[in-house]
Amino acid sequence: MKNNHGANLHQLSETLGINENQIIDFSSNINPFGLSPKGLKKLKDNLQLASIYPDPDYIELKASISSYCNCNSENIVLGSGATELISSTIKIISPKDTLLLSPAYSEYENELIKVGSKITKFFYEKENNFQINIDHLISFISSNCFDMIIICNPNNPTGTLISVEDLEKIYLNFKKPIMIDETYIEFTDSSKTSAINLVNKYDKFIVIRGTSKFFSTPGIRLGYSIVSKGEILDSLNIIPNLWNINIFASLMGEAMFKDYDFINMCHNDFNENFNLLFKGLKNFKEFKVYNSNSNFILCEILSSRFDANNLYNYLSKKGIIIRKAQSFDKLNEKFFRVCVLTKENINLLLKEIEGFIREY
Amino acid sequence: MKNNHGANLHQLSETLGINENQIIDFSSNINPFGLSPKGLKKLKDNLQLASIYPDPDYIELKASISSYCNCNSENIVLGSGATELISSTIKIISPKDTLLLSPAYSEYENELIKVGSKITKFFYEKENNFQINIDHLISFISSNCFDMIIICNPNNPTGTLISVEDLEKIYLNFKKPIMIDETYIEFTDSSKTSAINLVNKYDKFIVIRGTSKFFSTPGIRLGYSIVSKGEILDSLNIIPNLWNINIFASLMGEAMFKDYDFINMCHNDFNENFNLLFKGLKNFKEFKVYNSNSNFILCEILSSRFDANNLYNYLSKKGIIIRKAQSFDKLNEKFFRVCVLTKENINLLLKEIEGFIREY
Numbered sequence: 001m002k003n004n005h006g007a008n009l010h011q012l013s014e015t016l017g018i019n020e021n022q023i024i025d026f027s028s029n030i031n032p033f034g035l036s037p038k039g040l041k042k043l044k045d046n047l048q049l050a051s052i053y054p055d056p057d058y059i060e061l062k063a064s065i066s067s068y069c070n071c072n073s074e075n076i077v078l079g080s081g082a083t084e085l086i087s088s089t090i091k092i093i094s095p096k097d098t099l100l101l102s103p104a105y106s107e108y109e110n111e112l113i114k115v116g117s118k119i120t121k122f123f124y125e126k127e128n129n130f131q132i133n134i135d136h137l138i139s140f141i142s143s144n145c146f147d148m149i150i151i152c153n154p155n156n157p158t159g160t161l162i163s164v165e166d167l168e169k170i171y172l173n174f175k176k177p178i179m180i181d182e183t184y185i186e187f188t189d190s191s192k193t194s195a196i197n198l199v200n201k202y203d204k205f206i207v208i209r210g211t212s213k214f215f216s217t218p219g220i221r222l223g224y225s226i227v228s229k230g231e232i233l234d235s236l237n238i239i240p241n242l243w244n245i246n247i248f249a250s251l252m253g254e255a256m257f258k259d260y261d262f263i264n265m266c267h268n269d270f271n272e273n274f275n276l277l278f279k280g281l282k283n284f285k286e287f288k289v290y291n292s293n294s295n296f297i298l299c300e301i302l303s304s305r306f307d308a309n310n311l312y313n314y315l316s317k318k319g320i321i322i323r324k325a326q327s328f329d330k331l332n333e334k335f336f337r338v339c340v341l342t343k344e345n346i347n348l349l350l351k352e353i354e355g356f357i358r359e360y
Numbered sequence: 361m362k363n364n365h366g367a368n369l370h371q372l373s374e375t376l377g378i379n380e381n382q383i384i385d386f387s388s389n390i391n392p393f394g395l396s397p398k399g400l401k402k403l404k405d406n407l408q409l410a411s412i413y414p415d416p417d418y419i420e421l422k423a424s425i426s427s428y429c430n431c432n433s434e435n436i437v438l439g440s441g442a443t444e445l446i447s448s449t450i451k452i453i454s455p456k457d458t459l460l461l462s463p464a465y466s467e468y469e470n471e472l473i474k475v476g477s478k479i480t481k482f483f484y485e486k487e488n489n490f491q492i493n494i495d496h497l498i499s500f501i502s503s504n505c506f507d508m509i510i511i512c513n514p515n516n517p518t519g520t521l522i523s524v525e526d527l528e529k530i531y532l533n534f535k536k537p538i539m540i541d542e543t544y545i546e547f548t549d550s551s552k553t554s555a556i557n558l559v560n561k562y563d564k565f566i567v568i569r570g571t572s573k574f575f576s577t578p579g580i581r582l583g584y585s586i587v588s589k590g591e592i593l594d595s596l597n598i599i600p601n602l603w604n605i606n607i608f609a610s611l612m613g614e615a616m617f618k619d620y621d622f623i624n625m626c627h628n629d630f631n632e633n634f635n636l637l638f639k640g641l642k643n644f645k646e647f648k649v650y651n652s653n654s655n656f657i658l659c660e661i662l663s664s665r666f667d668a669n670n671l672y673n674y675l676s677k678k679g680i681i682i683r684k685a686q687s688f689d690k691l692n693e694k695f696f697r698v699c700v701l702t703k704e705n706i707n708l709l710l711k712e713i714e715g716f717i718r719e720y
Contacts, residue, residue, distance in 0.1 A: 009413070010419070034408070040407060043410075044407065047404065059370070212413075219410040221604075241443065241447065246581040248579070248609075249608075252410065
């Protein structure tokens with residue numbers, strides 16, 4: 001297995017002997033509402049366009065993102081998933097000394113190692129319920145000499161959200177490139193939480209977003225960055241890979257960012273389901289459930305009788321996949337992460353966890 | 361315009377005021393038979409899979425390519441179009457001194473410049489009807505110290521084909537990496553002309569192929585390399601970009617490489633249409649038409665009354681796009697390239713050229 005990004009459903013399906021689409025995947029953090037109907041329709045109506053090259057400038061796709069994000073088209077850079085953008089941004093900035101808020105998605109560290117960056121971690125600490133003390137963080141930044149700061153916001157796997165005001169404070173005490181991964185920002189009220197406005201206001205902000213999670217489209221590999229005007233944007237625009245978005249991803253993108261019926265429906269149902277999952281998990285006295293500003297919830301097993309491996313193994317035999325979190329910095333085999341799926345799946349998860357606790 | 365790879369139909373459509381799908385594109389070398397019906401069906405039946413991550417190992421896709429190319433799955437590397445594979449291969453080999461058979465597709469040179477390679481060109485010469493004298497080439501290789509040789513076979517834009525026997529001779533006198541771009545090989549009898557067998561026999565062959573041209577799928581961005589076992593393959597396999605093939609490209613690929621009804625139909629009709637275009641162009645005494653082993657034909661305008669710009673401008677007003685070839689090394693404004701489309705479109709092209717010559 002070449003990666004450990006959530007579940008490899010293809011392999012699991014073989015291992016478990018369960019059909020891939022019968023696996024209930026609480027590990028990949030994908031919105032369970034499926035595809036935008038307008039995105040899907042545009043795709044269906046245009047399958048024949050496989051036989052033409054994509055517009056190398058992706059004008060229509062960028063216009064759609066621009067209107068969705070309330071940003072300028074000229075600030076947008078497209079990538080084959082957020083993963084490609086994380087890689088190209090780190091390569092272009094090539095920081096000697098990077099501050100990484102941790103624990104975090106493993107790709108930041110992988111890419112930093114490739115460019116030989118020294119990595120300093122500032123931790124969301126368990127003792128502080130994984131919240132950040134911004135004054136401590138700023139004082140730490142000021143007493144060091146970092147070239148770049150990387151923040152996943154809200155953070156995976158802790159669900160921690162840093163406010164725009166605090167991000168601005170960090171920038172004003174740093175004034176060098178800050179990369180903010182907003183893969184999960186659409187599970188918050190992004191009009192108030194997104195750093196996109198800071199991109200226009202300041203020089204060195206890179207906001208990275210993917211469509212895999214909120215728009216449930218990991219298959220199409222479509223990510224985008226909104227980048228402050230200047231050297232970083234210019235370098236990112238020297239096309240690393242001509243036509244890096246395929247025509248189907250482009251077509252879906254053009255339509256789905258404008259599909260407000262779908263977007264609003266996702267927002268409404270999400271809040272209700274989040275509460276169902278959060279309260280359900282809290283009811284187990286064996287778990288400590290951490291607050292989350294995202295579509296996943298980090299839990300710690302307090303009981304000494306079992307750990308996340310036991311729970312994972314039990315649930316996976318029933319076709320339910322959770323994310324063991326011990327590969328994350330400073331988390332151990334007592335931690336696991338689950339995301340918000342449908343009401344039906346959440347109720348099933350809670351019921352199976354109850355069964356596990358009773359049996360174990 | 362950020363690229364000059366054939367026509368940017370999106371821009372042309374605006375400039376010409378003609379709907380994109382009404383432009384007859386003789387410049388992009390795309391097989392006019394459209395999409396593989398089996399590929400299209402598999403896609404249509406599985407659109408919902410946009411909501412899952414692609415298999416990071418692409419096992420089913422590689423199996424399909426393996427059977428189509430009669431090669432081992434372990435030798436296959438996938439890329440977002442041949443363009444990405446050209447880039448990653450050159451980056452990994454990072455040659456100090458490269459021999460490039462020219463004129464050729466501009467991306468080889470662009471990528472070689474990025475890694476700081478010295479570039480030496482060995483020309484398909486007009487005086488020799490763009491054929492290569494293999495003994496001269498081998499003697500030139502032996503008296504120099506190249507780290508890599510790049511050959512597009514059949515070559516774009518000359519249509520020149522170097523036989524497998526000659527490729528083997530070149531290797532035996534070189535024994536260092538040879539990258540062969542076989543983007544157009546399927547327009548020949550590839551069972552006899554492809555270098556894939558040399559990949560198994562020798563150490564340092566990289567055969568690159570795309571699906572844009574023969575399978576008419578430039579929109580899906582699917583390319584693949586077949587690479588000799590060893591260091592180069594190992595380096596290419598250290599995933600440069602996780603999930604670089606999106607799920608739709610993967611699905612179409614899985615089915616279309618096995619769609620032998622479609623593949624055979626393309627081969628049969630292609631030969632007939634090639635002859636129609638070739639003979640038709642030969643009938644104009646104003647042109648010298650060069651032999652081609654591919655789906656495009658290079659022509660030189662012998663008349664002093666006009667050049668390729670005049671012809672291009674005349675035809676483009678009628679929605680017909682040809683490729684002016686003066687951006688290629690040692691070709692000038694007298695050269696143009698046209699590809700084999702349908703019988704109907706070829707007849708239209710010939711009629712319009714006749715009109716042009718009469719009027720001009």
